[in-house]
Amino acid sequence: MIKMIRNYQVVIFLFTIISIAASAVPKTEEGKRVLDHDFQQHLGEEHSKQYDHEQFLGEDQAKTFDQLAPEESRRRLGIIVDKIDTNKDGFVDLSELKAWIQFTQRRYIEDDVERQWRSHNPDNNDTIHWDVYRKNVYGFMEEMDPADLEREDNGFSYKAMLTRDRRRWSVADRDGDDSLVREEFTSFLHPEESEFMRDLVVSETVEDIDKDNDGKISVEEYIGDMYRVTDDDTEEPEWVKHERETFKTFRDKDHDGFLNNEEVKEWIIPHDFDHAEAESKHLIYEADADSDEKLTKEEILSKYDVFVGSQATDFGEALVRHDEF
Template identity: 45%
Template structure:
């Protein structure tokens, strides 16, 4: 199972990395919280609830889900004053995010630390990730070479003490380098190399748009407004030095700026959308009123069920 999962991830990991950051980029930069001209609520659902909680809510009726939302609001409202502040909501969003990445790390660790000794060596990782004969696999499937290249680079950074063994804390860095300022450059570099199709060391406007809106999606379609907005943003703000292309530093600032706090950005967005009396905090009634924003969208106009998109 681990080998099958890994082979699938190797083929898709770079595209997923790019699309994940493109999704964050399109949804949460100051230009707007919209995709294809519509408010991108899927990101809000994941950020507010976490993936597992979203799955649980998908089996509930609308009224049951609202009751669950009331329970969640009580957890967020730490001082129990009846209001959710920016700070409380930010803490909650960060908690949900941190729980997701650690749960993901522990799930993967259980697959690779087969002997349960709490340590993972590079040969163990290769055997479990690439099969008993990695060289044969690399010969059979050239795309494995890209995956192995990135894995090696991540491993060297994650192995902080240089003992050629990863414990779970180091493995966390290996699978989620984007989570720390010290290692996020590794993830951004992978994205940069994927976007830089002509390998000239820069990302052109054409390469940038191709990543966000692939050419195979364009045939017969008018260019969406958000793509037009991205073209303008590329020229006006992304391309800081105005040379018509992005270097790694500019991409880093766009995708993973040092001052970016996901919890703070998401909480301010949610409060902006739901704060009907404009007091910069949310009452339970305001959150329930904006039910769709926080926990899901109605499957039909009558609200018989909820639907969730599994984006991650």
């Protein structure tokens, strides 16, 4: 069975750490990397579906919909469609869908920052100091056996997470007082949203994928980041072969067989790529039964599982997740 490793790595990791340290771990970009940037290449079915739901609903809402019965998912989707159709002409067009996706993504980030800001700063002070954050998130480490701190689980260790957060905190801390105001804290939690955090995002990505620590990404490391061979795989699936070609042809611009930081940057943060627009086009393409490049409510509802999850659509994935634990 194919396993979309990276997705579950994060799930497992967050599961582990959340169970110990409240719900305050900053989200790393694993799991999103491939989804964010390669969904248009139609990787695995489950993969892009989950991604589509998160783009369309925002991560929190996507989880909520996953729990709903199909009829209830469709009903709520109908209400959303009326909201998206801002000019009320009965069609959802590209610009309306794009505006909606931008709205849900912004809302998700704002909600996430609000939640974490409150959790680390219940008195609502102007700033959070690193020591406070570290104690909240990593305080449990003081009680742990040093060997356990360094033990890697799927490539992660608590110690490495702490080191990474420390560095990220310092970069987000624009005025260098080791405390973050809310805006700095937003950059810390969602570095992909801030221009000045992007080189750090690239470095973190390279470090994640670069298993032999030579500072660059080989094709095997690149593939290993999205696909893990298991015993009952007889042959590599088509999308993996396709990814190998993509590595050679597009990602490795100077054709030296490796991705350096610049090449990784162009991969994960392509400068001329508009996510919301690409995702909107993709969703329209998936549901546009009469090919007039806009969607009626009927078209959207008849493809509801493209836009939102439900117990039915996510049942298979839940099983996969379950056996990972």
